[in-house]
Amino acid sequence: MFTEALESTSIGDNRVHEASLRRVEDAPDVLAGAVDAMYPNGDPSIQKIPAAMTPEVTTQPQIDRRSGAKLVDIVQQGEVQQGKGITDAQTAVEQAYLEAPPLADGKAVELKELRSKRQAERDKRDQEAA
Amino acid sequence: MIKKLLNDAFLQMSGNREEDRIDSLRLGLLRHEAQVGGRVFGEVPKGHKRDFFCLDTHTWIWHEEWFDNSGERHVVSTRYDVRPDSILKSQNGGHYQQVTVQEAFRLRDASKLYRDRVKREVYNVAS
Secondary structure, eight states, X not given: OHHHHHHSOOHHHHHHHHHHHHHHHHHHHHHHHHHHHHOTTOOTTSOOOOGGGOOOOOOSOOBOTTTOOBOOOOEETTEEGGGOOHHXXXXXXXXXXXXXXXXXXXXXXXHHHHHHHHHHHXXXXXXXXX | OHHHHHHHHHHHHHHHHHXXXXXXXXXXXXXXXXXXXXXXXXXXXXXXXEEEEEEETTEEEEEEEEEOTTOOEEEEEEEEEEETTEEEEEETTOOOEEOOHHHHHHHHHHHHHHHHHHHHHTSOOOO
């Protein structure tokens, strides 16, 4: 093994050994410095989720204050599940809302009325637009 | 007079021998580093010979040799020159060109692996 041959060395050999080790230790830092200077914001080829598409980070289930419905935790660690955009996230929230477990009678009625009212408003807007 | 000349010649030869020995040691270290460095990028394909090493703190060398199916020998020697704010490469002594983004980041990662492995396998120093 080469390292065994290095064990019996003269002062000159030790200097060569130390200089070579210093080169091996320093060269990657010099290279990394050049890469940092070229790309100060990191690798631009790695696609990042734009800020506008990054929902608020939360790990706790969201509860609708009015109805008490569980909106489920669709956001994990700053990324929309399955890498989908904000539109899909909103759809997922609405879906989770509709699939929420049964509520207490009074609230369920209130929620049903609210949905009907919103649907009527949407229908009216669609008719006016047409 | 003759004795003095012989003495001087002997001292000079001794000095040359010492320089040669140190050069040989330096070269031996580089060769061993190059072998270890050649494995940094994964398994070397059968029939290929790959060397990768830093010649100095600003120069990296990737040398690869192989024979194709027709038995023809191929040699690609790539030299990377690291500047403060750029990395240039030249293949087989050709003109210099800027490395791509991907190549720059891979080279950076490879150099760190090279340091860890060479320190451990050549210089017997823990990283």
